[in-house]
Amino acid sequence: MAILLHELVGSDPAKPFSPHCWKVRLALRHKGLDFQTVPVPFTGVPTIEGGSGIVPVLRDGATVVADSFAIAEYLEATYPDAPSLFGGEGGRHLSRFVESWSQRTIHPVVGSLALLDIHDALDPVDQAYFRQSRETRMGKTLEALVQGREQRVAPFLQQLEPLRALLGAQPFLGGPDPLFADYIVFGAFQWLRVSSSLPVLPAGDPIADWFERCLDLHGGEGRLVPAAA
Amino acid sequence: MAILLHELVGSDPAKPFSPHCWKVRLALRHKGLDFQTVPVPFTGVPTIEGGSGIVPVLRDGATVVADSFAIAEYLEATYPDAPSLFGGEGGRHLSRFVESWSQRTIHPVVGSLALLDIHDALDPVDQAYFRQSRETRMGKTLEALVQGREQRVAPFLQQLEPLRALLGAQPFLGGPDPLFADYIVFGAFQWLRVSSSLPVLPAGDPIADWFERCLDLHGGEGRLVPAAA
Structure with a gap:
């Protein structure tokens, strides 16, 4: 049976958008593994594979693994002869620092920039869930949260300097x-x-160049979904 | 012949302070290698081993290597049977991200907090060099640069969140x-x-706890030099 990847989508099941699901898509391609995706809307997440409560969830035969990092570790351990995802144990542990940095430097900003766009791409029942959960957590309307978002881009680009210098x-x-x-x-x-x-990323930024290289990887997996218009 | 480590000091040759030299000290101990240190003041750096212009510089027999990361790579390649510094090739490459992050997140702040303290611990001839080079580069006196430094601590601690969460x-x-x-x-x-x-680091901060663990490593190498009083 093919590997199944449960991944988050909005009203268009062909446009997965969750950052964590994309990590796993590229990890599966990196390992040369075929897979089928199972599109899941926000309100479907609690019942995936009997209730992990999160996305992505991977089913590989009888094995079910939730959480993108756990899935990468599972793939590395289960398919050791395919190209390595970590380049050794040191790489596995240091990938956690990259995850921690990305989660605390990129995710909050992308979330705050794209909040209303994400909402608008959902089905009505998911829009209601998304609006209520986010507005309750942040204490503001989605519209208020994205107001003035253009002003957040320059300081964000500044925060990316460690990544830019590396790349x-x-x-x-x-x-x-x-x-x-x-x-x-x-x-x-x-x-x-x-x-x-x-x-957000200006042309000529080494991060933009690297992102294009990533979009080209594994037969252009990342380009299967178009950029938002 | 023993390995020689040329490292930066102030007026007290027993108190090396350069961050890059400390990286190498612990790397040498990690590899279980004995070494002797050659204390070098700021004004002695241009003439180390025929003129690398930087610290640290390592001499191992006929081999001379400058730059802390290059030295770590040299030690890893030359002493492969001793404990690994990178845990594989993935770890070696991802260590560059840690370096880039540390250099752009921690170094500028520590430099700006400790600038005058560093100056005060130098010999007069090095003080003159240090003051002139730093004041020219930054366009302010050392005294002006450290003014209000206590106010920089809280935002700095906030910037360390990716490291704190990991640790x-x-x-x-x-x-x-x-x-x-x-x-x-x-x-x-x-x-x-x-x-x-x-x-700077408050007690109970996971980063402070990790730093204490690091000070304990390799027979307490890091504690050989006392904290500034």
Whole structure:
């Protein structure tokens, strides 16, 4: 039976947008594994595979794994002869630092820039869930949360300086070739690309160049979904 | 002949303070290698080993290597049977991200907090060089540069959140055991510890706990030099 990837979508099941699901899509391609996707809307997440409560969830035969990093570790352990996602144990542990940095530097900003765009791409029942959960958590309406978002781009680009300097010196976070650490950061920018047409990375930025290289990987997997118009 | 490590000092040759030199000290101990240190003041740097122009510089027999990361790579390649500094090629490449992050997140702040303390610990001829080079580069006196430095601590602690979250989840950046990536970040905080008595990391911060663990490593190498009083 083919590997199944349960991934988050809006009203269009062909446009997955979750950063964590994109990490796993590229990790599966990196390992040369075929898979089928199962599109899941926000309100369907609680019941995936008996209730993980999160996306992505991977089913591989009898094995079910939730959480993108856990899935990468599962794939690395289960398919050791395919190209490595971590380049050794040191790479596996240091990928956690990349994850922690991406999650705290890129995710909150992308989330705040694309919040209303994400909402608008959902089915009505998911829009209601999304609006209520986010507005309750943040104490503001979605419209108020995205107000003035253009002003957040320049300070965000400044915060990316450690990544920019690295990618000016080597083609991928993983060195000459990509590793799961690249997919971790790729997922965050792909979430933005698929969700929002707001221009963020300027042309010529080493991060923009690296992102294009990532979009080209594994037969252009990342380009299967178009940029938001 | 013993390995020689040329490292930066002030008026007290027993108190090396350069973050990059500390990275190498711990890397040498990690590899179980004996070494002798050659203390070098700021004005002695241009003439080390025929003129590398930077510290640290390592001499191992006929081989001379300058730059802390290059030295770590040299040690890893030359002493492959000793404990690994990178945990594989993935770890080596991702250590560059840790270096880029540390250099752009921790170094500028520690430099700006400890600038005058560093100056005060130098010999007069090095003080003159240090003051002139730094004041020319920054366009302000050292005294003006450190003014209000206490106010920079809270935003700095906030910027460390990606590291803090990671170290709340695993003992070292390298996972269960330290890797060169730990020494990269350790070097920055050791630079602060040795140079300045300004309190920065609060007790109970997972980063403070990790730093104490690093000070304990390899027979307490990091504690051979006391904290600035």
